[in-house]
Amino acid sequence: MAKFQRKGKGGTPAISTASLPDIVFMLLFFFMVTTVMRETDLMIKVNVPYATEIKKLEKKSLVSYIYIGEPKEQYQRKFGTEPRIQLNGQFASVNDIILFITSERQAHDENEVPLLTTSLKVDGKTKMGIITDVKQELRKCSALKINYSTKKGTKP
Secondary structure (H helix, E strand, C coil), X not given: CCXXXXXXXXXXXXXXXXXXXXXXXXXXXXXXXXXCCCCCCCCECCCCCEECCCCCCCCHHHEEEEEEECECHHHHHHHCCCCEEEECCEEECXXXXXXXHHHHHHCCCCCCHHHCEEEEEECCCCCHXXXXXXXXXXXXXXXXXXXXXXXXXXXX
């Protein structure tokens, strides 16, 4: 009679890693396609105030941002410490707002122009004088849909 011997416990078979590079590249492409980069670099300090009654904007593609605040430290030597206006990644004056709104309207379809919103991202310490000047310029070019950006909640 023949004896059958057991070979030692072989354990679990090794997992094949042949498809691992494909998975890594697929994830890499996914994150590259879905990541949205910041369109403009902020050159001013913006610490928006807090509010309790806020609404989220529906379509952010129809929003034009105007930033108002004190320049960051690397720009203070050239531009001073007074609040400044930033449009499309560069400092601007109040007179440049009409040109900015006109170029934003031309970048969109004719059907979307009535839906365009101008969002003011203003530092909480900024005086109302410059904000009033900006609002007057927005009225001159009939950009009457204005939004103030805030943080949700009460001041901690």
